[in-house]
Amino acid sequence: MAGASHQVSQPLPTPSTSHISFDNVYEPAEDSYLFLDALSSSTEKDFLRSRFSVSSHRESTSTAASNSPTVLEVGIGSGVVLAFLTAHSGEILGRTDILSFGTDINTFACHGAIKTVDVASRAFPTTSGCLGDVVNADLSSTFRDGCIDILIFNPPYVPTEAAPDLSEHDVYNEYIKKPAMESFERDSHLLSLSYAGGLDGMEVTTRLVDDLPRILHPTRGVAYILLCAQNKPLQVKDQIKLQHGFNAETIRSSGQQAGWEKLQILRVWKD
Amino acid sequence: MKILTLNFLTCARKTCKSSPAAFPLHPRDAELEIVETEFNALFIQNILPRVEWDALKGLCTELGLTNVPPEAPEPKELFDTSIKSAGIDEKEKEPTQLTRDLHNLLLETTIQSGKLVCGNCGHEYAIKEGIANFLLPSHMV
Numbered sequence: 452m453a454g455a456s457h458q459v460s461q462p463l464p465t466p467s468t469s470h471i472s473f474d475n476v477y478e479p480a481e482d483s484y485l486f487l488d489a490l491s492s493s494t495e496k497d498f499l500r501s502r503f504s505v506s507s508h509r510e511s512t513s514t515a516a517s518n519s520p521t522v523l524e525v526g527i528g529s530g531v532v533l534a535f536l537t538a539h540s541g542e543i544l545g546r547t548d549i550l551s552f553g554t555d556i557n558t559f560a561c562h563g564a565i566k567t568v569d570v571a572s573r574a575f576p577t578t579s580g581c582l583g584d585v586v587n588a589d590l591s592s593t594f595r596d597g598c599i600d601i602l603i604f605n606p607p608y609v610p611t612e613a614a615p616d617l618s619e620h621d622v623y624n625e626y627i628k629k630p631a632m633e634s635f636e637r638d639s640h641l642l643s644l645s646y647a648g649g650l651d652g653m654e655v656t657t658r659l660v661d662d663l664p665r666i667l668h669p670t671r672g673v674a675y676i677l678l679c680a681q682n683k684p685l686q687v688k689d690q691i692k693l694q695h696g697f698n699a700e701t702i703r704s705s706g707q708q709a710g711w712e713k714l715q716i717l718r719v720w721k722d
Numbered sequence: 723m724k725i726l727t728l729n730f731l732t733c734a735r736k737t738c739k740s741s742p743a744a745f746p747l748h749p750r751d752a753e754l755e756i757v758e759t760e761f762n763a764l765f766i767q768n769i770l771p772r773v774e775w776d777a778l779k780g781l782c783t784e785l786g787l788t789n790v791p792p793e794a795p796e797p798k799e800l801f802d803t804s805i806k807s808a809g810i811d812e813k814e815k816e817p818t819q820l821t822r823d824l825h826n827l828l829l830e831t832t833i834q835s836g837k838l839v840c841g842n843c844g845h846e847y848a849i850k851e852g853i854a855n856f857l858l859p860s861h862m863v
Contacts, residue, residue: 592856
């Protein structure tokens with residue numbers, strides 16, 4: 452994996468997702484691992500630790516700075532990224548009082564992810580924060596204004612003719628523990644939601660970006676969003692800066708080969 | 723779904739976002755279950771300032787949970803100060819029963835099934851097997 456050589460200390464263990472059936476839930480891949488790499492890099496640890504330090508000067512009173520940070524992963528899939536950040540929050544954020552949430556449009560992902568985070572969290576009791584819930588929802592739509600400090604989004608970024616048709620989603624999204632028979636239509640629909648991004652691969656990401664000013668905490672809020680080369684990252688960054696007044700910088704990329712699916716992670720925040 | 727989570731959620735409809743009646747959502751036909759989780763006293767102390775206490779109280783009343791303090795507890799109520807604490811490390815302070823009760827209420831008391839109703843538009847969101855579904859039919863988005 453690119454970036455592994457940057458780690459001076461032992462890499463933090465990757466959470467197990469072996470309980471999930473990847474017939475209809477996105478299996479952790481290069482993009483997921485790029486997040487683990489980014490969040491445990493010394494640059495991001497330093498950034499997050501200083502932003503969420505209990506003695507931070509960002510807040511007018513020390514009480515506000517000691518409040519538990521909240522984390523939301525949108526489109527959580529297997530849960531591997533949120534589980535990693537939650538279970539290792541003592542190592543990454545330097546505090547274990549974080550509260551984490553996840554959302555996914557796919558109910559099978561929600562059921563799998565909540566277990567991924569729970570298992571990882573119990574495996575690292577001395578460094579783990581607290582898991583709130585994983586809810587079946589469209590992006591961040593159901594969270595209250597300004598209540599999220601750290602938002603993570605590994606979006607459906609592959610350019611496709613159109614974003615998936617949701618007219619039958621209710622039917623396909625009915626949770627069944629052990630499906631009596633395989634449903635190719637259901638599984639391909641649910642998987643398409645994890646990768647198909649419509650025009651420029653940006654249709655879903657744009658909707659999430661437009662909700663950032665509402666959902667993020669006005670001073671502490673920070674978002675990490677993954678893009679691929681075809682998403683036109685330079686344009687996306689300019690848009691985020693000009694339209695919403697955030698900083699937007701690439702903090703990690705899968706660099707080495709100039710393949711068509713070259714990935715990068717943006718950090719979006721206000722000073 | 724944990725009781726604490728409901729303090730961070732509202733109706734998913736855009737048109738309800740500005741309405742105070744959309745928060746908190748109201749439970750209906752809720753089946754509760756206690757699910758044990760790791761006790762983290764520091765978490766309880768630091769999450770409390772973020773909790774909308776009136777919303778929590780209202781929710782608990784609707785769920786028939788009566789062990790909620792009328793006011794948000796003060797930090798000094800969360801750790802036992804009767805022991806001579808001079809020189810004792812922050813991490814070794816003994817949490818009070820109140821802190822354990824709050825842990826039980828906020829993180830271990832869960833809604834396994836039922837509905838959540840928006841006080842503004844009346845839309846009902848289902849909770850099944852502990853997972854709430856906030857997806858809206860396309861005409862309501």
